[in-house]
Amino acid sequence: MPVSSQHKVYLPAEARDNQYLLAEFALTDELLAAFPASNPAKPFEQLYQQLSQQFFELADAAQLHNVHLIANGKTPVVRFHQEAYVLQTTEQILFFYNPSYHEAQHSFYDASIRARKISLLFLATDQPLRANAATFHQKVTTVLQQLLANLKMTETKVKVRDHQHLTYDLFAKAKGQKESYGYKLRSIGARYKARQCELPEHNALTYVIVNLPLSRRLKEQVALNLQSDAPYLPLYQKVSDSFVSACQPEQFKHLAVLANGLLPLVRNSQFDKSSHGTELQMIGFDPSAQAGQLISDLQGDKLVEMMQLVIFATPADQTDMGYGRFMNQVEAALHRFAKSLALQPERDDLTVRFHQHISYHL
Template identity: 40%
Template sequence: MSVEEHGLSHVIFVANNRLVRVRYSGEQQVLHTEQQSFFFYCPEHNSTFKGYFDGAIRVRKIKILFLATGQELKVNSAKFHNKVYQAIKDISTAIGLAENEIKLRDHQHLTFDIFAKDKGGANTLSHTFREIADRYESQRQSISSAHTSITYVIASIPMARRLLKGADIDYLSDEPFTKLYQKIESAFNKSCQVNKIDQAALLANGVSPFVRYDENEVANVSGELIYIGVNPNNAETRFCVHWEADKLVDTLRFVFFADKSDETHHNYGKFVNQAIAAVIEFSDEVDWKKESDDIIVRVHQHIMLNV
């Protein structure tokens, strides 16, 4: 098999019409919902070759998921990308596809609790943010100039009981949570304004966001998912807010989008710090218990090119 010949040890074949999600976990497992497949793994000690499909169903597209393994993921990311690229070239040739028929997406994300230090965590993380292709160039691995790239930050905020305190909630009303969400939206807007963030979304409708490069910047809710199209070449101010006054969600999600200027080497870290500062500003507004409750932040970097 091509993947083994290229030294790839964690590869999954997916043909089930579901959105693929990858998350870190010490225990390797796979969970499926109606529209999503979650793959949990630890890069340091998990690896597998497996397929998820129903031979009786013709799917819209086939996905091959390559998961990085080892301890130094960032240091070795360019080499890993090159192995995947070469494996995909071999697969394309073997099944007789024309050039550029396969889309190769390189997804990387860094996940952390922004209040880990408040809980007594002694270790701090030093991370230099650079656009993926730029970082690969520094590692002597060139990426096609025809690639597209997006960067965004998602903060997941549990609907803790303290968020409900101070909000006028009439449980006999058809829309009992209107004032709660207005309070949350006001705090969100203030946190963005204070930290000079002008491209962001507030999602409090129980759907899970997935972000893709899209010059038309389409946003679409479908079942348990919301698709958000992002064009980093558009630097105009834009905000997206979704909440439903009759539904109390388990988790609030803030999404902060980088434009092209944010992806430059000098501004990348600034963008991430602005997003983190906005979440901290929001937490101060709602009296968050930093020493006990988490707010998980994921910094996402994507590139896409045709193979």
């Protein structure tokens, strides 16, 4: 294989692309004092409304057309969808949208409750997203700086997270999607620098999350003892063992296998501690751990619809050209894994989501 081909991965042309930035800052007493309450029953309504109005006006001026203010403590989750939906659960706000044509401005808060922090969510809309990612990032940081100046909060620490991911079915070709597109998958920092967008010192994460639906045929591969306290553990363990074995030839050592019904949020354990709630699970990897890490959470007493498998990229997985070689290795491991479970490409789905994520303080 030519060297250039080794560093380029060919993904289905119908792979779904998303980018969003999340900016968060604390709701301080000083900020609260700038917006005195006019309604004792809703003491924070003035604050949230005025913040939203200023935020939306600045976003409009910067031609950012899908932005949201969140002041209810919930975690935003962004996914591609042909129809626009915003769904709220106890811990999440799920935004489904198509970047090509969905625009929106919304505020989410309870006017009677003081939020711990204000979150500003920016959803990318300028296609192609990856080519325009640096420009989008610059527009967002400009809006944030203008908003902080208007609020006289120039000394306030704002945490900025830039999330980008590509989502596709590993078996797309077997289902008739023959067209593909080649990606080098350069790091966000390298792509932005090439477009004259210099980032401050930042933390970068790259990883893959794979969604494996537990079909009837897959369940039938393992004899389950429904009288056991953990009747589904043999099924989960078989999947886990097959996944870890499939990753060994590629020397992937930072892995997670999850069968608990929670949505995984991947972080760097050097900065964030692992935790989980009733819907979300934060899992932390240490990129410098030479021996690797296997994070396993298999709730054998609970039958889940889907297992999640995580492959975390370390500095050794990045080349000067990007993560193309890494993703070729990921696909090789996943095809090996699929074969070991006798998955049927024409019928089964194995959804792969390639994540790139940076974070820093503005």
